[in-house]
Amino acid sequence: MTARVGVVLFPGTNCEHDVIAAVEALGGSASLVWHGETSLGDVDAVILPGGFAHGDYLRPGAIARFSPVMAAVSQLASAGAPVVGICNGFQVLTEAQLLPGALQKNAGLSFLCDTVAIEVASSASVLTAGLPVGTTLRVPINHFEGNYTCDAATLEELRAGGRIILRYADNPNGSVYDIAGIANAAGNVVGLMPHPERACDPLLGSDDGRLLLGALLASAGARVGS
Amino acid sequence: MTDSSPASPGADVSLHRALGLTDDEAAAITSLLGREPNHLELAMYAVMWSEHCSYKSSRVHLGRLPSEGDRVLVGPGENAGVVDAGGGLAVALRIESHNHPSAIEPYQGAATGVGGILRDIFTMGARPIAIMDPLRFGPLDDARSRWIASGVVAGISGYGNSVGVPTVGGELVFDTCYAGNPLVNVLCCGVLPADRLVLGAATGIGNLAVLLGSSTGRDGIGGVSVLASAGFTDDAAAEEAKRPNVQVGDPFEEKRLIEACLELLDAKLVVGIQDLGGAGLTCATSETASRGGVGMDVSVAAVPQREAGMEAWEVLTSESQERMLAIVTPAALDAVLSVCERWEVQAAVVGKVTGSGRLRILTSFAPGAEVLADVPAATLHEDAPKYHRPMARPAWLDDLASADPARLPAPDDCGSDLLSLLVDPAWVYRQYDHQLFLNTVVAPGGDAALLRLAAPGVRPPPPAAGAAAAIALSTDGNARWCALDPRAGTIAVVAESALNVACVGARPVALVNCLNFGNPEHPEVMWQLSEAIDGMAEACTALGIPVVGGNVSLYNESRGRDIDPTPVVGTLGLVDRLERRPPPPALIPGTRIALIGPPAPGGLDGSLAGSLWADKVRGHRGGVLPPVDLQLHARLLGLVASIASPAGEDPTSGPATGEPAAGSSVVGIHDVSEGGIGLALAEMAIAGRTGCRVSGPLTHVALFGEGPSRVLVCLPPPAAAGGEDPYAALADRVAAAGLAVVDLGTAGGDRIVVEGLVDIGVDQAVEAAHAVLGDALGLGGGAA
Amino acid sequence: MASYDVMVEVALRPGIADPQGATIERALPALGFTGISGVRSGKAFRFSVEAASQAGAREAAEDLCRRFLTNPVIESSVVTVAPGAAAGSGAAAGSGAAAGSGAAAGGR
Amino acid sequence: MASYDVMVEVALRPGIADPQGATIERALPALGFTGISGVRSGKAFRFSVEAASQAGAREAAEDLCRRFLTNPVIESSVVTVAPGAAAGSGAAAGSGAAAGSGAAAGGR
Numbered sequence A: 001m002t003a004r005v006g007v008v009l010f011p012g013t014n015c016e017h018d019v020i021a022a023v024e025a026l027g028g029s030a031s032l033v034w035h036g037e038t039s040l041g042d043v044d045a046v047i048l049p050g051g052f053a054h055g056d057y058l059r060p061g062a063i064a065r066f067s068p069v070m071a072a073v074s075q076l077a078s079a080g081a082p083v084v085g086i087c088n089g090f091q092v093l094t095e096a097q098l099l100p101g102a103l104q105k106n107a108g109l110s111f112l113c114d115t116v117a118i119e120v121a122s123s124a125s126v127l128t129a130g131l132p133v134g135t136t137l138r139v140p141i142n143h144f145e146g147n148y149t150c151d152a153a154t155l156e157e158l159r160a161g162g163r164i165i166l167r168y169a170d171n172p173n174g175s176v177y178d179i180a181g182i183a184n185a186a187g188n189v190v191g192l193m194p195h196p197e198r199a200c201d202p203l204l205g206s207d208d209g210r211l212l213l214g215a216l217l218a219s220a221g222a223r224v225g226s
Numbered sequence B: 001m002t003d004s005s006p007a008s009p010g011a012d013v014s015l016h017r018a019l020g021l022t023d024d025e026a027a028a029i030t031s032l033l034g035r036e037p038n039h040l041e042l043a044m045y046a047v048m049w050s051e052h053c054s055y056k057s058s059r060v061h062l063g064r065l066p067s068e069g070d071r072v073l074v075g076p077g078e079n080a081g082v083v084d085a086g087g088g089l090a091v092a093l094r095i096e097s098h099n100h101p102s103a104i105e106p107y108q109g110a111a112t113g114v115g116g117i118l119r120d121i122f123t124m125g126a127r128p129i130a131i132m133d134p135l136r137f138g139p140l141d142d143a144r145s146r147w148i149a150s151g152v153v154a155g156i157s158g159y160g161n162s163v164g165v166p167t168v169g170g171e172l173v174f175d176t177c178y179a180g181n182p183l184v185n186v187l188c189c190g191v192l193p194a195d196r197l198v199l200g201a202a203t204g205i206g207n208l209a210v211l212l213g214s215s216t217g218r219d220g221i222g223g224v225s226v227l228a229s230a231g232f233t234d235d236a237a238a239e240e241a242k243r244p245n246v247q248v249g250d251p252f253e254e255k256r257l258i259e260a261c262l263e264l265l266d267a268k269l270v271v272g273i274q275d276l277g278g279a280g281l282t283c284a285t286s287e288t289a290s291r292g293g294v295g296m297d298v299s300v301a302a303v304p305q306r307e308a309g310m311e312a313w314e315v316l317t318s319e320s321q322e323r324m325l326a327i328v329t330p331a332a333l334d335a336v337l338s339v340c341e342r343w344e345v346q347a348a349v350v351g352k353v354t355g356s357g358r359l360r361i362l363t364s365f366a367p368g369a370e371v372l373a374d375v376p377a378a379t380l381h382e383d384a385p386k387y388h389r390p391m392a393r394p395a396w397l398d399d400l401a402s403a404d405p406a407r408l409p410a411p412d413d414c415g416s417d418l419l420s421l422l423v424d425p426a427w428v429y430r431q432y433d434h435q436l437f438l439n440t441v442v443a444p445g446g447d448a449a450l451l452r453l454a455a456p457g458v459r460p461p462p463p464a465a466g467a468a469a470a471i472a473l474s475t476d477g478n479a480r481w482c483a484l485d486p487r488a489g490t491i492a493v494v495a496e497s498a499l500n501v502a503c504v505g506a507r508p509v510a511l512v513n514c515l516n517f518g519n520p521e522h523p524e525v526m527w528q529l530s531e532a533i534d535g536m537a538e539a540c541t542a543l544g545i546p547v548v549g550g551n552v553s554l555y556n557e558s559r560g561r562d563i564d565p566t567p568v569v570g571t572l573g574l575v576d577r578l579e580r581r582p583p584p585p586a587l588i589p590g591t592r593i594a595l596i597g598p599p600a601p602g603g604l605d606g607s608l609a610g611s612l613w614a615d616k617v618r619g620h621r622g623g624v625l626p627p628v629d630l631q632l633h634a635r636l637l638g639l640v641a642s643i644a645s646p647a648g649e650d651p652t653s654g655p656a657t658g659e660p661a662a663g664s665s666v667v668g669i670h671d672v673s674e675g676g677i678g679l680a681l682a683e684m685a686i687a688g689r690t691g692c693r694v695s696g697p698l699t700h701v702a703l704f705g706e707g708p709s710r711v712l713v714c715l716p717p718p719a720a721a722g723g724e725d726p727y728a729a730l731a732d733r734v735a736a737a738g739l740a741v742v743d744l745g746t747a748g749g750d751r752i753v754v755e756g757l758v759d760i761g762v763d764q765a766v767e768a769a770h771a772v773l774g775d776a777l778g779l780g781g782g783a784a
Numbered sequence C, D: 001m002a003s004y005d006v007m008v009e010v011a012l013r014p015g016i017a018d019p020q021g022a023t024i025e026r027a028l029p030a031l032g033f034t035g036i037s038g039v040r041s042g043k044a045f046r047f048s049v050e051a052a053s054q055a056g057a058r059e060a061a062e063d064l065c066r067r068f069l070t071n072p073v074i075e076s077s078v079v080t081v082a083p084g085a086a087a088g089s090g091a092a093a094g095s096g097a098a099a100g101s102g103a104a105a106g107g108r
């Protein structure tokens, strides 16, 4: 059955159309959910796309996490459905404490737009399920605040729990332990800085992102089927 | 008029001068009004008749640019040019300068430049899909220039990324003539369904003018602030007015404004819309009224104000950012307000369309409100003076022409000279989101950006005949050439820009220009401007590229010295079919490197006149530019576009066979421009991380010489192309086009070898190119 | 109800890397500055609070810090409160370093 | 030579638009905060200066503000100097609101 993905739109979000296009190209169905809604509607998974929710003023995600829709996102997450934050979405999920840690300014103190190599470090998440550990993917990054930070205990917990799902081959932003993406303990809530939706067409340079979004749709579809 | 007539001015004859109006201009205003203007009216004329808003020095020349063409839907004069892309889609294009604000506050100057150009595009009903940023700064060894450069790049990055429009290309030039006066030009391109095109006209008596976006503060009141020192306000306000008029950009506000305005336009809720730029509300209200042939009543009290105690003239001339003026019918007002509310965009009815033809500024809409100003709307917009300023060919040009750089001493080591010319602009464009919207097929780093023609909310064109699949964009300028000969230099700039677009497989269809010149009161500068316009007209006519818009930036001078003439062009190309990526500007191992160019003797060599090498290595700027044969160049453009075409298979060659289209065996391509063949080869080597061994060019003049109409290509060996010799096939096509081709050598290995001249490592070149900007600008450029 | 001027300084917690501070520090010698060390970068906010008392204003400001102005994972804050001069302005001029010892809000 | 702790608050000059401050202020009601107005956002820097006297430390800090930490065209700064407790740390904790009245550096 076709997985239905809700794509949350905060004022200032800008990757929502790109995410929808990528999900639909992979056979999923996608719909926008306005941040002021209190319900996500009938969806099997939700993606918080990239951009600059509320201008990233104060801190990325700091204002967005108070949006009415976030209660529904949190409920969906507790229900075990896939919740994926891409870039700004990852920042929102950490601010909302659905994922641990924080994203600071890049160590190089400048915005970075590039295509980088990342490695699958754990298959225990809705985004990496079925992808062998060590698989290298070429996926664009596009952020100023992508430098993942957490305290030593949290890092140990993440490592021990197989919750570090993606790591940079060549750390571009200073993230601790080369972290590009993490998951919650159940593996259904995922945040990552790279943009898989930008790597879904060879014409644009890479289609490795299809593996990640494909895994997400499979996870969402499996829930529908079960 | 009796009681409600505007307050009469004091006997203050110096006021108009303090506002930047000449005595003749003040007299013209009096005769247009049939009476003396009051202070507010004078302030409104002063901003509208300023050089920036009225083009009073350049207008008499701009008319010589060719602006018509089959595809031109909207030419110069509107907020942006619009070109028909077929299939029901159109492309809006516009370029602007933000030179002076960027010199004072680089980050905000550049940021607000991006904001302004975006509004010019979405005001036409187009979704902005690409920004380009041609940038020129003083030399990197100057601390202030470094501070400006890093601030400007950060500002473009900060605003462009956040507002959610990709920056897909630009230019980066460091030159002593820009120390103290950087050039920050910004181009924006948008896509719209051709039937959504809206113009900035107010129509329909009784319709409402709704101000959307930010509150109005005392931003950018600029020259008008001298009003205060002329005793127009009290002392405290005079003190306050001395605050530098720096505007701060708010990309988040702009993002919401874009979404709200496009939603309003999609729902056909507005009859006209206009951005607020220079001259703020005065400009937006008078231009919309003038274009619609109507009048407008404007209430000062209705304008949401950010600061307490603002005077009417401040409200009317403020350049607060992120504002738009929409003309809506009373019936649509509620729907308009509810769209705005959802996007958290402030909206206030500030004006009413009247049949009087007059722009009246009222204290409020309440009965008995005072009329603060009352002028014929069209006179602000259309009756600005046009000057035929004196022109004189600079006396120094003869000396420059006779300073022949061919007589300069030859390099001791061409290889180290070559390394010193390399600059990788990646340090800049890595700070720009250049991928958003999933359109960017060729990102910055190529000869031109290549984008799918699509945008959120704008349906992609059906694969109908005549519908373009992709657009190409390139911005180009070259002050070294234009300083020697503004006419020939501008021709060469247009030629190069068109060739850049061809290198990604597109045919150039339209061009916008930003004319950055010095002080127009210097006859030499006016001559340079006039010559550049003639050169642009000649090149655009010959190449069939209409000029659909432009911007003139004058008074670019510092410490009494005018900048070198710097016309910058932005060229739009169209591509019919997009099935693969065009060949990269890179050397591909195992391929043969060929040079295509003019067949005339020496045509493949170029000249050191106005060249990068002569300037950067020998500190010499002189000589006579090699001429551009525009007929030959037009044939080259056609040939290059077809061999670089991103269409997978040639649709004219019958059923699909899976074979590459004729001529499409080219696997790498790059035009030869600044730095000559030497630099072009090195750039291709860096891009492909692959060396080469070439014999010829034979001298440093041929290695670093610059000349038009030349392209380097990489061709696979016969074996890889199924036995047919790609070089022979190419040579046939080149000959048929009346051009020449020579076999330079082969690509491969890890050294860049030009026999007898250069032998450097590819790694060395990569490192040299890469280090320049990071080293100079990495720490924020240092102190001002 | 009275108006109080509040200044909030948000700093990175000790131990959290501060690339901006480090970059500034690295740039200083080239600018001719010596003897400057330990540069840490942070944020400052000023605003007015309507409250019944200065203690009430502080409480409101500290609550705001905890819940919104800081990310407790990486940041801490210091709140300074003073009786408002002119309500609503809140600009930095002159009013720096007001009374009251800083108390760290936004606890761990 | 002694070590002094310096705090620099950088604020936008009055009248200069502050989109960040305005956005934060607009968000407050939805978070349940009322009675807060005039939010202005700025930057804060802390560092240690080695100097012969407190006045010397202030002078160095103000010079740094003017030349590097601010663009006087849009920003003003307030410098606060205190004798250094432990040199080199400079984190915000506890040491807020030191003695000395703020003096605007980077003047007009």
Ligand SMILES: Nc1ncnc2c1ncn2[C@@H]1O[C@H](COP(=O)(O)OP(=O)(O)O)[C@@H](O)[C@H]1O
Pocket: B132, B133, B134, B135, B167, B168, B169, B170, B171, B172, B425, B428, B429, B443, B444, B445, B446, B447, B448, B449, B475, B476, B500, B673, B674
């Ligand atoms: N300021 C800039 N912003 C974005 N891209 C830039 C900038 N400067 C240069 N580039 C990109 O780097 C590449 C090389 O630029 P340039 O040498 O000017 O090209 P060309 O000589 O072909 O006109 C181009 O793709 C250009 O768009």
Ligand SMILES: [Mg+2]
Pocket: B446, B447, B448, B500, B670, B671, B673
């Ligand atoms: Mg080129």
